[in-house]
Amino acid sequence: MNQKTSPRIRRREFPPVMQGRTGYRNAVPYLRRDFDxxxxxxxxxxxxxxxxxxxxxDHFKPRSRGGPINDYTNLYWVCIPCNMIKHDRWPTSEQLRQGYRFADPCREQDVGVHFVESDDGLLQPLTTCGEYHVSTLRLNRAWLRQHRRDRTQKWARFNEAYQLREELERAVEARPVDDATPIMQRLLSFLSEEIEALRNELAIAIPMRQNF
Ligand SMILES: [Zn+2]
Incomplete structure:
Protein backbone atom coordinates (compact mmCIF):
# COMPACT_ATOMS: atom_id res chain seq x y z
CA MET A 1 0.00 0.00 0.00
CA ASN A 2 1.23 3.50 -0.75
CA GLN A 3 2.36 5.03 2.53
CA LYS A 4 1.77 8.51 1.22
CA THR A 5 -1.89 8.03 0.46
CA SER A 6 -3.06 5.49 3.05
CA PRO A 7 -4.04 6.86 6.47
CA ARG A 8 -1.44 6.72 9.23
CA ILE A 9 -3.96 5.09 11.59
CA ARG A 10 -6.33 2.37 10.43
CA ARG A 11 -9.24 1.44 12.68
CA ARG A 12 -9.92 -2.25 13.09
CA GLU A 13 -12.22 -2.31 16.10
CA PHE A 14 -16.01 -2.39 16.06
CA PRO A 15 -17.36 -1.04 19.33
CA PRO A 16 -21.07 -1.53 20.17
CA VAL A 17 -23.44 1.32 19.33
CA MET A 18 -23.02 4.15 21.83
CA GLN A 19 -25.81 6.46 22.93
CA GLY A 20 -26.51 9.36 25.23
CA ARG A 21 -24.42 12.29 26.39
CA THR A 22 -21.52 10.17 27.66
CA GLY A 23 -22.01 6.91 25.77
CA TYR A 24 -18.83 7.56 23.77
CA ARG A 25 -16.78 6.86 26.89
CA ASN A 26 -17.44 3.15 26.32
CA ALA A 27 -15.15 3.40 23.31
CA VAL A 28 -11.99 3.67 25.45
CA PRO A 29 -10.73 0.05 25.18
CA TYR A 30 -11.41 -0.02 21.43
CA LEU A 31 -9.72 3.32 20.86
CA ARG A 32 -6.67 2.34 22.87
CA ARG A 33 -6.09 -0.64 20.59
CA ASP A 34 -6.91 1.18 17.38
CA PHE A 35 -4.54 4.00 18.24
CA ASP A 36 -1.83 1.59 19.35
CA ASP A 58 -11.01 13.69 21.76
CA HIS A 59 -13.85 14.52 19.39
CA PHE A 60 -11.94 15.24 16.20
CA LYS A 61 -14.64 17.60 15.05
CA PRO A 62 -15.61 19.24 18.35
CA ARG A 63 -19.11 18.73 19.71
CA SER A 64 -19.49 22.50 19.88
CA ARG A 65 -18.87 22.67 16.11
CA GLY A 66 -21.46 20.05 15.26
CA GLY A 67 -19.20 17.01 15.50
CA PRO A 68 -21.07 13.78 16.28
CA ILE A 69 -20.87 12.76 19.95
CA ASN A 70 -21.08 8.98 19.71
CA ASP A 71 -19.80 8.28 16.21
CA TYR A 72 -16.72 6.08 16.66
CA THR A 73 -15.03 7.61 13.61
CA ASN A 74 -15.10 11.03 15.31
CA LEU A 75 -13.42 9.70 18.47
CA TYR A 76 -9.62 9.90 18.84
CA TRP A 77 -7.37 8.63 21.62
CA VAL A 78 -5.14 11.50 22.73
CA CYS A 79 -2.88 12.62 25.56
CA ILE A 80 -4.39 15.16 27.95
CA PRO A 81 -2.04 18.02 26.92
CA CYS A 82 -2.98 17.63 23.24
CA ASN A 83 -6.66 17.44 24.21
CA MET A 84 -6.42 20.61 26.27
CA ILE A 85 -4.54 22.46 23.55
CA LYS A 86 -6.97 21.36 20.83
CA HIS A 87 -10.04 22.00 23.03
CA ASP A 88 -12.81 23.10 20.64
CA ARG A 89 -10.52 24.66 18.09
CA TRP A 90 -11.70 24.24 14.52
CA PRO A 91 -10.89 26.27 11.41
CA THR A 92 -13.33 28.94 10.34
CA SER A 93 -14.98 28.60 6.93
CA GLU A 94 -12.62 31.27 5.64
CA GLN A 95 -9.61 29.28 6.90
CA LEU A 96 -11.03 26.08 5.42
CA ARG A 97 -11.34 27.78 2.06
CA GLN A 98 -7.63 28.59 2.22
CA GLY A 99 -6.70 25.02 3.14
CA TYR A 100 -6.13 25.58 6.85
CA ARG A 101 -7.39 22.56 8.77
CA PHE A 102 -6.31 19.70 11.02
CA ALA A 103 -4.59 16.79 9.32
CA ASP A 104 -6.73 13.73 10.01
CA PRO A 105 -4.47 10.73 10.76
CA CYS A 106 -7.42 8.32 10.37
CA ARG A 107 -8.18 9.49 6.86
CA GLU A 108 -4.82 10.51 5.46
CA GLN A 109 -1.10 10.33 5.96
CA ASP A 110 0.09 13.39 7.82
CA VAL A 111 3.81 12.78 8.34
CA GLY A 112 5.78 13.35 5.17
CA VAL A 113 2.74 14.85 3.46
CA HIS A 114 1.64 17.79 5.60
CA PHE A 115 4.78 18.10 7.71
CA VAL A 116 8.22 16.55 8.08
CA GLU A 117 10.52 16.16 11.03
CA SER A 118 13.96 17.72 10.84
CA ASP A 119 17.06 16.16 12.42
CA ASP A 120 16.71 18.35 15.50
CA GLY A 121 13.16 17.16 16.22
CA LEU A 122 11.34 20.14 14.76
CA LEU A 123 8.17 19.50 12.78
CA GLN A 124 8.19 21.62 9.65
CA PRO A 125 4.92 22.19 7.76
CA LEU A 126 4.79 21.37 4.06
CA THR A 127 1.22 22.51 3.40
CA THR A 128 -1.25 25.04 4.76
CA CYS A 129 -2.95 22.11 6.49
CA GLY A 130 0.38 21.16 8.10
CA GLU A 131 0.91 24.76 9.15
CA TYR A 132 -2.48 24.93 10.88
CA HIS A 133 -2.10 21.46 12.39
CA VAL A 134 1.42 21.86 13.83
CA SER A 135 0.87 25.37 15.17
CA THR A 136 -2.66 24.86 16.56
CA LEU A 137 -1.72 21.63 18.32
CA ARG A 138 1.63 23.13 19.34
CA LEU A 139 3.40 19.99 18.18
CA ASN A 140 6.76 21.75 18.52
CA ARG A 141 6.35 22.33 22.26
CA ALA A 142 9.69 21.98 24.04
CA TRP A 143 9.08 18.62 25.68
CA LEU A 144 7.97 16.91 22.46
CA ARG A 145 10.77 18.38 20.44
CA GLN A 146 13.31 17.24 23.02
CA HIS A 147 11.78 13.76 23.07
CA ARG A 148 11.97 13.46 19.28
CA ARG A 149 15.56 14.67 19.28
CA ASP A 150 16.54 12.18 22.01
CA ARG A 151 14.82 9.31 20.24
CA THR A 152 16.62 10.06 16.98
CA GLN A 153 19.93 9.89 18.85
CA LYS A 154 18.80 6.69 20.52
CA TRP A 155 18.11 5.14 17.12
CA ALA A 156 21.61 6.09 15.98
CA ARG A 157 23.11 4.50 19.12
CA PHE A 158 20.96 1.42 18.64
CA ASN A 159 22.13 0.96 15.05
CA GLU A 160 25.75 1.53 15.99
CA ALA A 161 25.62 -0.94 18.89
CA TYR A 162 23.90 -3.49 16.66
CA GLN A 163 26.59 -3.19 14.00
CA LEU A 164 29.39 -3.32 16.57
CA ARG A 165 27.99 -6.52 18.01
CA GLU A 166 27.88 -8.14 14.58
CA GLU A 167 31.47 -7.14 13.86
CA LEU A 168 32.64 -8.35 17.23
CA GLU A 169 30.79 -11.64 16.79
CA ARG A 170 32.55 -12.21 13.48
CA ALA A 171 35.90 -11.31 15.02
CA VAL A 172 35.43 -13.72 17.93
CA GLU A 173 34.49 -16.55 15.58
CA ALA A 174 37.44 -15.92 13.29
CA ARG A 175 40.17 -16.08 15.92
CA PRO A 176 41.46 -18.95 18.03
CA VAL A 177 40.40 -19.11 21.67
CA ASP A 178 42.98 -17.39 23.87
CA ASP A 179 43.31 -15.15 26.94
CA ALA A 180 41.35 -12.36 25.25
CA THR A 181 38.34 -14.57 24.45
CA PRO A 182 36.55 -14.23 27.83
CA ILE A 183 36.67 -10.43 27.80
CA MET A 184 35.38 -10.41 24.23
CA GLN A 185 32.54 -12.70 25.26
CA ARG A 186 31.69 -10.37 28.13
CA LEU A 187 31.72 -7.43 25.75
CA LEU A 188 29.34 -9.30 23.47
CA SER A 189 26.83 -9.98 26.22
CA PHE A 190 27.18 -6.40 27.50
CA LEU A 191 26.40 -5.10 24.02
CA SER A 192 23.42 -7.46 23.76
CA GLU A 193 21.98 -6.12 27.02
CA GLU A 194 22.45 -2.53 25.89
CA ILE A 195 20.80 -3.28 22.57
CA GLU A 196 17.85 -4.91 24.33
CA ALA A 197 17.44 -1.93 26.69
CA LEU A 198 17.50 0.51 23.76
CA ARG A 199 15.02 -1.64 21.85
CA ASN A 200 12.59 -1.48 24.78
CA GLU A 201 12.96 2.29 25.10
CA LEU A 202 12.47 2.78 21.37
CA ALA A 203 9.37 0.57 21.35
CA ILE A 204 7.48 3.19 23.36
CA ALA A 205 9.19 6.27 21.92
CA ILE A 206 7.48 8.42 19.30
CA PRO A 207 7.87 6.41 16.07
CA MET A 208 10.42 7.47 13.50
CA ARG A 209 7.99 8.17 10.70
CA GLN A 210 10.27 9.87 8.36
CA ASN A 211 9.79 11.50 5.06
CA PHE A 212 8.89 8.76 2.64
ZN1 LIG B 1 -0.51 14.18 22.41
Missing part, protein backbone atom coordinates in the same frame (compact mmCIF):
# COMPACT_ATOMS: atom_id res chain seq x y z
CA UNK A 37 -1.88 3.09 22.89
CA UNK A 38 -0.56 6.37 21.50
CA UNK A 39 -1.78 9.93 21.16
CA UNK A 40 -3.32 10.44 17.71
CA UNK A 41 -1.61 13.81 17.37
CA UNK A 42 1.79 13.86 19.08
CA UNK A 43 2.42 10.09 18.97
CA UNK A 44 3.40 9.79 22.63
CA UNK A 45 2.85 6.32 24.11
CA UNK A 46 0.67 5.80 27.20
CA UNK A 47 3.62 4.23 29.01
CA UNK A 48 5.66 7.42 28.57
CA UNK A 49 2.96 9.28 30.50
CA UNK A 50 2.26 6.75 33.24
CA UNK A 51 -0.63 4.87 31.63
CA UNK A 52 -4.09 5.37 30.12
CA UNK A 53 -5.19 7.74 32.92
CA UNK A 54 -3.00 10.36 31.23
CA UNK A 55 -5.10 10.01 28.08
CA UNK A 56 -8.67 10.80 27.09
CA UNK A 57 -11.10 10.80 24.19
Missing amino acids: FRCAYCGIHEQMKGGPQAFCI
Whole structure:
Protein backbone atom coordinates (compact mmCIF):
# COMPACT_ATOMS: atom_id res chain seq x y z
CA MET A 1 0.00 0.00 0.00
CA ASN A 2 1.23 3.50 -0.75
CA GLN A 3 2.36 5.03 2.53
CA LYS A 4 1.77 8.51 1.22
CA THR A 5 -1.89 8.03 0.46
CA SER A 6 -3.06 5.49 3.05
CA PRO A 7 -4.04 6.86 6.47
CA ARG A 8 -1.44 6.72 9.23
CA ILE A 9 -3.96 5.09 11.59
CA ARG A 10 -6.33 2.37 10.43
CA ARG A 11 -9.24 1.44 12.68
CA ARG A 12 -9.92 -2.25 13.09
CA GLU A 13 -12.22 -2.31 16.10
CA PHE A 14 -16.01 -2.39 16.06
CA PRO A 15 -17.36 -1.04 19.33
CA PRO A 16 -21.07 -1.53 20.17
CA VAL A 17 -23.44 1.32 19.33
CA MET A 18 -23.02 4.15 21.83
CA GLN A 19 -25.81 6.46 22.93
CA GLY A 20 -26.51 9.36 25.23
CA ARG A 21 -24.42 12.29 26.39
CA THR A 22 -21.52 10.17 27.66
CA GLY A 23 -22.01 6.91 25.77
CA TYR A 24 -18.83 7.56 23.77
CA ARG A 25 -16.78 6.86 26.89
CA ASN A 26 -17.44 3.15 26.32
CA ALA A 27 -15.15 3.40 23.31
CA VAL A 28 -11.99 3.67 25.45
CA PRO A 29 -10.73 0.05 25.18
CA TYR A 30 -11.41 -0.02 21.43
CA LEU A 31 -9.72 3.32 20.86
CA ARG A 32 -6.67 2.34 22.87
CA ARG A 33 -6.09 -0.64 20.59
CA ASP A 34 -6.91 1.18 17.38
CA PHE A 35 -4.54 4.00 18.24
CA ASP A 36 -1.83 1.59 19.35
CA PHE A 37 -1.88 3.09 22.89
CA ARG A 38 -0.56 6.37 21.50
CA CYS A 39 -1.78 9.93 21.16
CA ALA A 40 -3.32 10.44 17.71
CA TYR A 41 -1.61 13.81 17.37
CA CYS A 42 1.79 13.86 19.08
CA GLY A 43 2.42 10.09 18.97
CA ILE A 44 3.40 9.79 22.63
CA HIS A 45 2.85 6.32 24.11
CA GLU A 46 0.67 5.80 27.20
CA GLN A 47 3.62 4.23 29.01
CA MET A 48 5.66 7.42 28.57
CA LYS A 49 2.96 9.28 30.50
CA GLY A 50 2.26 6.75 33.24
CA GLY A 51 -0.63 4.87 31.63
CA PRO A 52 -4.09 5.37 30.12
CA GLN A 53 -5.19 7.74 32.92
CA ALA A 54 -3.00 10.36 31.23
CA PHE A 55 -5.10 10.01 28.08
CA CYS A 56 -8.67 10.80 27.09
CA ILE A 57 -11.10 10.80 24.19
CA ASP A 58 -11.01 13.69 21.76
CA HIS A 59 -13.85 14.52 19.39
CA PHE A 60 -11.94 15.24 16.20
CA LYS A 61 -14.64 17.60 15.05
CA PRO A 62 -15.61 19.24 18.35
CA ARG A 63 -19.11 18.73 19.71
CA SER A 64 -19.49 22.50 19.88
CA ARG A 65 -18.87 22.67 16.11
CA GLY A 66 -21.46 20.05 15.26
CA GLY A 67 -19.20 17.01 15.50
CA PRO A 68 -21.07 13.78 16.28
CA ILE A 69 -20.87 12.76 19.95
CA ASN A 70 -21.08 8.98 19.71
CA ASP A 71 -19.80 8.28 16.21
CA TYR A 72 -16.72 6.08 16.66
CA THR A 73 -15.03 7.61 13.61
CA ASN A 74 -15.10 11.03 15.31
CA LEU A 75 -13.42 9.70 18.47
CA TYR A 76 -9.62 9.90 18.84
CA TRP A 77 -7.37 8.63 21.62
CA VAL A 78 -5.14 11.50 22.73
CA CYS A 79 -2.88 12.62 25.56
CA ILE A 80 -4.39 15.16 27.95
CA PRO A 81 -2.04 18.02 26.92
CA CYS A 82 -2.98 17.63 23.24
CA ASN A 83 -6.66 17.44 24.21
CA MET A 84 -6.42 20.61 26.27
CA ILE A 85 -4.54 22.46 23.55
CA LYS A 86 -6.97 21.36 20.83
CA HIS A 87 -10.04 22.00 23.03
CA ASP A 88 -12.81 23.10 20.64
CA ARG A 89 -10.52 24.66 18.09
CA TRP A 90 -11.70 24.24 14.52
CA PRO A 91 -10.89 26.27 11.41
CA THR A 92 -13.33 28.94 10.34
CA SER A 93 -14.98 28.60 6.93
CA GLU A 94 -12.62 31.27 5.64
CA GLN A 95 -9.61 29.28 6.90
CA LEU A 96 -11.03 26.08 5.42
CA ARG A 97 -11.34 27.78 2.06
CA GLN A 98 -7.63 28.59 2.22
CA GLY A 99 -6.70 25.02 3.14
CA TYR A 100 -6.13 25.58 6.85
CA ARG A 101 -7.39 22.56 8.77
CA PHE A 102 -6.31 19.70 11.02
CA ALA A 103 -4.59 16.79 9.32
CA ASP A 104 -6.73 13.73 10.01
CA PRO A 105 -4.47 10.73 10.76
CA CYS A 106 -7.42 8.32 10.37
CA ARG A 107 -8.18 9.49 6.86
CA GLU A 108 -4.82 10.51 5.46
CA GLN A 109 -1.10 10.33 5.96
CA ASP A 110 0.09 13.39 7.82
CA VAL A 111 3.81 12.78 8.34
CA GLY A 112 5.78 13.35 5.17
CA VAL A 113 2.74 14.85 3.46
CA HIS A 114 1.64 17.79 5.60
CA PHE A 115 4.78 18.10 7.71
CA VAL A 116 8.22 16.55 8.08
CA GLU A 117 10.52 16.16 11.03
CA SER A 118 13.96 17.72 10.84
CA ASP A 119 17.06 16.16 12.42
CA ASP A 120 16.71 18.35 15.50
CA GLY A 121 13.16 17.16 16.22
CA LEU A 122 11.34 20.14 14.76
CA LEU A 123 8.17 19.50 12.78
CA GLN A 124 8.19 21.62 9.65
CA PRO A 125 4.92 22.19 7.76
CA LEU A 126 4.79 21.37 4.06
CA THR A 127 1.22 22.51 3.40
CA THR A 128 -1.25 25.04 4.76
CA CYS A 129 -2.95 22.11 6.49
CA GLY A 130 0.38 21.16 8.10
CA GLU A 131 0.91 24.76 9.15
CA TYR A 132 -2.48 24.93 10.88
CA HIS A 133 -2.10 21.46 12.39
CA VAL A 134 1.42 21.86 13.83
CA SER A 135 0.87 25.37 15.17
CA THR A 136 -2.66 24.86 16.56
CA LEU A 137 -1.72 21.63 18.32
CA ARG A 138 1.63 23.13 19.34
CA LEU A 139 3.40 19.99 18.18
CA ASN A 140 6.76 21.75 18.52
CA ARG A 141 6.35 22.33 22.26
CA ALA A 142 9.69 21.98 24.04
CA TRP A 143 9.08 18.62 25.68
CA LEU A 144 7.97 16.91 22.46
CA ARG A 145 10.77 18.38 20.44
CA GLN A 146 13.31 17.24 23.02
CA HIS A 147 11.78 13.76 23.07
CA ARG A 148 11.97 13.46 19.28
CA ARG A 149 15.56 14.67 19.28
CA ASP A 150 16.54 12.18 22.01
CA ARG A 151 14.82 9.31 20.24
CA THR A 152 16.62 10.06 16.98
CA GLN A 153 19.93 9.89 18.85
CA LYS A 154 18.80 6.69 20.52
CA TRP A 155 18.11 5.14 17.12
CA ALA A 156 21.61 6.09 15.98
CA ARG A 157 23.11 4.50 19.12
CA PHE A 158 20.96 1.42 18.64
CA ASN A 159 22.13 0.96 15.05
CA GLU A 160 25.75 1.53 15.99
CA ALA A 161 25.62 -0.94 18.89
CA TYR A 162 23.90 -3.49 16.66
CA GLN A 163 26.59 -3.19 14.00
CA LEU A 164 29.39 -3.32 16.57
CA ARG A 165 27.99 -6.52 18.01
CA GLU A 166 27.88 -8.14 14.58
CA GLU A 167 31.47 -7.14 13.86
CA LEU A 168 32.64 -8.35 17.23
CA GLU A 169 30.79 -11.64 16.79
CA ARG A 170 32.55 -12.21 13.48
CA ALA A 171 35.90 -11.31 15.02
CA VAL A 172 35.43 -13.72 17.93
CA GLU A 173 34.49 -16.55 15.58
CA ALA A 174 37.44 -15.92 13.29
CA ARG A 175 40.17 -16.08 15.92
CA PRO A 176 41.46 -18.95 18.03
CA VAL A 177 40.40 -19.11 21.67
CA ASP A 178 42.98 -17.39 23.87
CA ASP A 179 43.31 -15.15 26.94
CA ALA A 180 41.35 -12.36 25.25
CA THR A 181 38.34 -14.57 24.45
CA PRO A 182 36.55 -14.23 27.83
CA ILE A 183 36.67 -10.43 27.80
CA MET A 184 35.38 -10.41 24.23
CA GLN A 185 32.54 -12.70 25.26
CA ARG A 186 31.69 -10.37 28.13
CA LEU A 187 31.72 -7.43 25.75
CA LEU A 188 29.34 -9.30 23.47
CA SER A 189 26.83 -9.98 26.22
CA PHE A 190 27.18 -6.40 27.50
CA LEU A 191 26.40 -5.10 24.02
CA SER A 192 23.42 -7.46 23.76
CA GLU A 193 21.98 -6.12 27.02
CA GLU A 194 22.45 -2.53 25.89
CA ILE A 195 20.80 -3.28 22.57
CA GLU A 196 17.85 -4.91 24.33
CA ALA A 197 17.44 -1.93 26.69
CA LEU A 198 17.50 0.51 23.76
CA ARG A 199 15.02 -1.64 21.85
CA ASN A 200 12.59 -1.48 24.78
CA GLU A 201 12.96 2.29 25.10
CA LEU A 202 12.47 2.78 21.37
CA ALA A 203 9.37 0.57 21.35
CA ILE A 204 7.48 3.19 23.36
CA ALA A 205 9.19 6.27 21.92
CA ILE A 206 7.48 8.42 19.30
CA PRO A 207 7.87 6.41 16.07
CA MET A 208 10.42 7.47 13.50
CA ARG A 209 7.99 8.17 10.70
CA GLN A 210 10.27 9.87 8.36
CA ASN A 211 9.79 11.50 5.06
CA PHE A 212 8.89 8.76 2.64
ZN1 LIG B 1 -0.51 14.18 22.41
